[in-house]
Amino acid sequence: MYLHRSNSHSSFLHSMDPKINHAYKLVLNDRLRWFLFSTTDESYRLYSTGNSGIDELKEKVTQDEVYYGCLREKWQGKPRQILIAYIPSSLPGATRAQALDRARELCQQFKIHHGFIKAEETNELSSQALTSILRMGGCQECGQILRSMSEQSESHKPLPQPPLIRRTMTLSESMAPPLPPKDGDPLKNPNDPLFPRYAQSSSISAAQSRDKNAFVDDPREHVASRGYSRTNTESLTGEEMAEQEARRQHRLKQEKVASMQEYVLAEERRKAMLAQTLLEVANKRREREHEEAEAEKRHQIEVEAKRKADRERWIEKSEEAERWRLEQVKKAEAIAQGKEQDRKSRVEARQTKVRDILATSRAQGKDFLHSCWISVQKSDSVTWRRRYLVLDWNGLRLYRSGNDMTQPLETVFHQKLRGVKEWDEGYEELRSVTHSFAIEFLGEEAWRMYTESEADKVSTYTPLDNLRLRGWRRISW
Structure with a gap:
């Protein structure tokens, strides 16, 4: 147990x-x-x-x-x-x-x-x-x-043995072999958990009733009672023996039918319980699958909503970035247009200034265009040298002072001038120097200069910028 x-x-x-x-x-x-x-x-x-x-x-x-x-x-x-x-x-x-x-x-x-x-x-x-x-x-x-x-x-006496019940055997019982045990009988399966208790007891009772009618006895008892049984058997007529055998077969048949009916009922109940259990399991499985499907659907909806929100945010950020880029392009274009307008204005002003200088020089009969004090820094020096500049039709000359103009320190003529530049055209170091500019030569380093006034700067810068295509040569003595 x-x-x-x-x-x-x-x-x-x-x-x-x-x-x-x-x-x-x-x-x-x-x-x-x-x-x-x-x-x-x-x-x-x-x-x-x-x-x-x-x-x-x-x-x-x-x-x-x-x-x-x-x-x-x-x-x-x-x-x-x-x-x-x-x-x-x-x-x-x-x-x-x-x-x-x-x-x-x-x-x-x-x-x-x-x-x-x-x-x-x-x-x-x-x-x-x-x-x-x-x-x-x-x-x-x-x-x-x-x-x-x-x-x-405490009990010294053995228990009394139950009396042996003898009964008269029929001729067919005495000649028939002992009944074999019915191992395949479905009634002897009490281990089935769905088999009811009363079905087990009924099957055991039926098996016991069959065993009582079977001739299963001790061989010694059979030998001792053989003569008595044969005497009673011989006293029965053939009709009585047939009637007795028919009653026995009828009784066995009724017991077997009753046992089979009980087994069928028990099997039907077991199948009904099993079907109910399977139905409950199927219902629970369907409920679980439905819940899982609903959860998966909710998850897909959440994922789709998140994906849509992310896409909308990305589109909004992309549009904002595009708007910012267009604004920057417009600003850059406006700045470039402003610079170009300033450059054109400076060019026109310089051309006007050059025309004025040329007209003044011709009217006064001078052999030079402009003269002033100027500070020069060459590429091979870190110091500024103060020189007196004379700009005429033949070239540019630098003197030590305006009183001593017999021998120039530097002369520039017949040399191609590459350009005259402001500080914002690649010379950031001249930004803090007022009235400054730079002269670039072909094949040589640039000179950095500044004048004492804006008028001197314009009078020097503008003729150089307009005459740079005629060709200048620089000679040092």
């Missing part, structure tokens, strides 16, 4: 001390003889272990505590594991009921066992009770075993 699983089996497993499972493995591997564990506040803790048998285990048990354990004992040369539940009778009924439920959980936790002992007193834990448990097999209470053992020990 096996105990049924308790509803709190999961809590039993979760609160089990790992040392208990380790001790159970040691018992199975023949490395430990027994172990005990106790309960405290819904938890299970290893209490004691030993290797000396049930007497040593009993010494560790106290009177008013609940204990569970496992004991290894050899029976007929083979190791046997016996589960033990000590539940004192002095405890309240509710506590004992709860302890018994935990004992059932113990049978489910420790599946490899060959017996179960439920004891209420310490004297019920003895080797004599253990031997009786192993002899009977299954699960019993030690109190019942000890009481039955004491009753057997």
Whole structure:
């Protein structure tokens, strides 16, 4: 007999001390003889272990505590594991009921066992009770075993044997071979969980009724009663024997029909229960699939909404970036147009200034265009040199001063002038120098210059910028 699983089996497993499972493995591997564990506040803790048998285990048990354990004992040369539940009778009924439920959980936790002992007193834990448990097999209470053992020990007389019931055999029964056991009979399948209890009892009753009508007897009894049976058989006529045989066959047929009807009804109930179970499982599966489909649909909707929102944000950012780029292009175009307009204005102003200078020079009869003080910095020097500049039709001359103009320090003529540049045309270092500009030569480094006034700058810069295509040559003495 096996105990049924308790509803709190999961809590039993979760609160089990790992040392208990380790001790159970040691018992199975023949490395430990027994172990005990106790309960405290819904938890299970290893209490004691030993290797000396049930007497040593009993010494560790106290009177008013609940204990569970496992004991290894050899029976007929083979190791046997016996589960033990000590539940004192002095405890309240509710506590004992709860302890018994935990004992059932113990049978489910420790599946490899060959017996179960439920004891209420310490004297019920003895080797004599253990031997009786192993002899009977299954699960019993030690109190019942000890009481039955004491009753057997007090009774010295053997139990009376039941009287042998003799009956007259027909001629066909005496000549027929013994009926073989019906191993394939579906009525002898009480292990089916869906087979009802009354169907089991009915099938057993039917089997017993068939066995009673079969001639199964001790051969010695058969030999002793052979003459008596033959005498009664000879006294029956053929009609009586046929009638007796017909009644027996009719009775057997009715019993078989009744048994088959009970089996058919039980099978129909089992199939109905199975169909109901399958229907419930199918309904739960459909509900689960529907929930999963709805969850997947919601997830797809959320993903699509997020993708749409991300795309809208990307489009908005792209449009904003395009608008900013167009604004920058317009600004750049406006700046370029402004610079171009400024350049054209400067060119026109310079041309006008050049015409004025030429007209003034011709009117006064001068042989030069313009003269002024100017500071010059060459590319090979970091210092500024103050020189007196004279710009005429033949070239540009630099003197030490305006009073000493007999010999020029530098002369530029018949040389191609590459250009005259402002500070914002590649000479950033001249930005902080007022009235400054640069003269670029072909094949040589540029000169950097600045005048003392804006008028001198214009009068020098403008003729150089207009005459740069005529060709100048620079000669140093």
